Amino acid sequence: MRLDSTSRVSRWKALHSNTVSITGIGLMPPGRGSCGTSFWPSLVSGPPLIGPLTRFKGTFKGGIAGEVPAHSLSQFIDSRTLRTTCHAVQLGIVAARRAFADGWQNQEIARFDSTLGLLAGTALAGWVQAEQQFATFLERGAARVNPFLANGAAGHATGGELASRIGAQGIVLTLTNGCTSSTQAIGDAARLIAEDELQHCLAGGTESPLSPMVMATLARTEELASQYDHPETASRPFDRRHDGMVLSEGACFLLLENGDQARERGARVYAEVLGGSSSCDARGLYHFDETGETGARAIHRLLERTGVTPDQIDYICAHANSSPAFDRKEVTVLKRAFGEFAAKIPVSSIKGVLGHPFGASGAFQTAAAALAMQHSLIPHTHNLEEPAPECDLDLVMGEPRPATIRHALITSYGYGGINAYLLLRNPHL
Amino acid sequence: MVKIPSDADRKSVPDHSEVRASVIRLLREIGEFHPSILTESARFDEELRMKSIQFVELRVALEDEFDIEIDLLHVMELRRLDRVIEYLAALVTATEPGDDAPR
Numbered sequence: 001m002r003l004d005s006t007s008r009v010s011r012w013k014a015l016h017s018n019t020v021s022i023t024g025i026g027l028m029p030p031g032r033g034s035c036g037t038s039f040w041p042s043l044v045s046g047p048p049l050i051g052p053l054t055r056f057k058g059t060f061k062g063g064i065a066g067e068v069p070a071h072s073l074s075q076f077i078d079s080r081t082l083r084t085t086c087h088a089v090q091l092g093i094v095a096a097r098r099a100f101a102d103g104w105q106n107q108e109i110a111r112f113d114s115t116l117g118l119l120a121g122t123a124l125a126g127w128v129q130a131e132q133q134f135a136t137f138l139e140r141g142a143a144r145v146n147p148f149l150a151n152g153a154a155g156h157a158t159g160g161e162l163a164s165r166i167g168a169q170g171i172v173l174t175l176t177n178g179c180t181s182s183t184q185a186i187g188d189a190a191r192l193i194a195e196d197e198l199q200h201c202l203a204g205g206t207e208s209p210l211s212p213m214v215m216a217t218l219a220r221t222e223e224l225a226s227q228y229d230h231p232e233t234a235s236r237p238f239d240r241r242h243d244g245m246v247l248s249e250g251a252c253f254l255l256l257e258n259g260d261q262a263r264e265r266g267a268r269v270y271a272e273v274l275g276g277s278s279s280c281d282a283r284g285l286y287h288f289d290e291t292g293e294t295g296a297r298a299i300h301r302l303l304e305r306t307g308v309t310p311d312q313i314d315y316i317c318a319h320a321n322s323s324p325a326f327d328r329k330e331v332t333v334l335k336r337a338f339g340e341f342a343a344k345i346p347v348s349s350i351k352g353v354l355g356h357p358f359g360a361s362g363a364f365q366t367a368a369a370a371l372a373m374q375h376s377l378i379p380h381t382h383n384l385e386e387p388a389p390e391c392d393l394d395l396v397m398g399e400p401r402p403a404t405i406r407h408a409l410i411t412s413y414g415y416g417g418i419n420a421y422l423l424l425r426n427p428h429l
Numbered sequence: 430m431v432k433i434p435s436d437a438d439r440k441s442v443p444d445h446s447e448v449r450a451s452v453i454r455l456l457r458e459i460g461e462f463h464p465s466i467l468t469e470s471a472r473f474d475e476e477l478r479m480k481s482i483q484f485v486e487l488r489v490a491l492e493d494e495f496d497i498e499i500d501l502l503h504v505m506e507l508r509r510l511d512r513v514i515e516y517l518a519a520l521v522t523a524t525e526p527g528d529d530a531p532r
Binding site for chain 1: 458459485486489490492493498
């Protein structure tokens with residue numbers, strides 16, 4: 001028997017009776033210091049965390065990137081882990097540990113190991129190490145392949161390795177779904193907590209995309225920003241001069257927790273995750289639903305389930321990654337979803353500062369939105385000077401905008417036409 | 430003008446004590462062994478009770494560190510720590526490139 005809309009919403013709410021609180025944020029952003037505490041100041045006052053690509057030289061264009069300095073990892077990761085795990089795992093370890101420490105301060109993870117879940121989103125997992133190991137295989141033969149890095153490059157290894165280094169023995173999943181990976185990881189983690197499958201969960205994303213092959217691939221499809229003489233202004237979401245993305249590496253994890261548990265122990269709550277939704281344009285790897293209908297449907301479903309109306313959304317932390325195609329899709333979907341109201345909801349992208357860390361971007365956006373709620377301040381879109389003609393939304397540009405944020409929507413889009421969304425609530429209002 | 434390699438330019442060959450130090454350090458990292466267990470006569474399959482995957486990890490680390498190729502089965506047959514170190518030290522010496530002659 002097919003339920004009507006009202007009955008579906010009622011049943012969904014009955015199944016998802018627990019609130020889900022974000023009680024910890026852990027960041028390993030690119031750029032100077034790679035200190036988690038530099039992230040929010042960078043969003044509100046710059047400078048961007050992007051610079052010239054130093055990891056390797058290539059004959060392709062696009063020598064700009066958001067890099068995590070090597071010494072930043074060696075400060076936090078022991079030599080054995082550095083030797084036997086992929087770079088994405090190493091970034092994730094730092095971010096996940098920071099998230100847990102932020103949420104539980106002096107508690108040991110071992111206290112929770114049988115109940116702590118971990119959902120990790122990553123588009124490329126250990127691609128960099130796989131590429132390097134294949135080069136070793138060709139140059140030096142099979143006898144010199146490092147099995148820990150070659151096998152550890154697989155998608156599932158990201159979550160498994162992270163869980164083993166963190167000590168999470170609950171539900172552990174790696175979501176490799178392109179640029180929407182961490183958005184969906186957070187949404188799924190929230191659902192597991194809401195359904196009482198988990199009490200707490202580290203959810204987020206990690207990405208290490210800086211490899212010659214990845215850069216060459218994106219250069220071949222003309223998707224990299226071309227203003228490499230000016231790295232700090234190359235990533236220009238929504239801007240008239242946007243011409244491509246700037247790749248970044250980094251990791252962001254959030255500690256999600258059963259709301260009742262968080263309240264009982266007096267935890268600081270950054271925001272609540274009301275829910276997530278997703279859809280797929282299903283038009284191929286590089287083609288989108290030009291009407292925006294597929295994405296809009298997923299947004300409508302999310303609002304319907306959570307009972308939030310468009311006029312209650314005070315901030316959209318957008319995917320917009322400075323690629324004209326993705327920036328245009330962002331606007332199309334939001335207009336389709338909200339109609340005339342789309343022009344009234346403040347929108348910004350953090351990728352003018354962060355660059356685009358592929359599968360980890362949704363987690364960074366969620367952290368940014370949660371911090372925006374805490375600070376009552378919407379970070380502006382850096383390098384947005386003159387909006388592209390089709391980007392006619394209420395774009396926060398020039399400087400951060402003070403705002404009381406009751407609800408924030410996070411949007412994510414990826415190759416293959418995958419759309420993913422999260423809705424956050426400010427519990428302090 | 431041909432650059433004559435100086436002593437600083439030539440890659441130094443690790444001596445026996447350096448090889449031993451690396452092996453001990455890696456064993457402590459990989460197996461978390463207490464130093465008191467890592468005696469010269471310690472046997473991998475008895476005192477150390479190393480798992481096969483730990484052998485693999487040790488082998489990969491030593492190969493990368495000294496740029497050598499290790500016969501893992503031979504290492505496991507040697508069983509004792511001092512014999513393995515002797516084998517590795519000989520391998521390092523035999524594998525290192527000779528001094529570049531000035532041209």
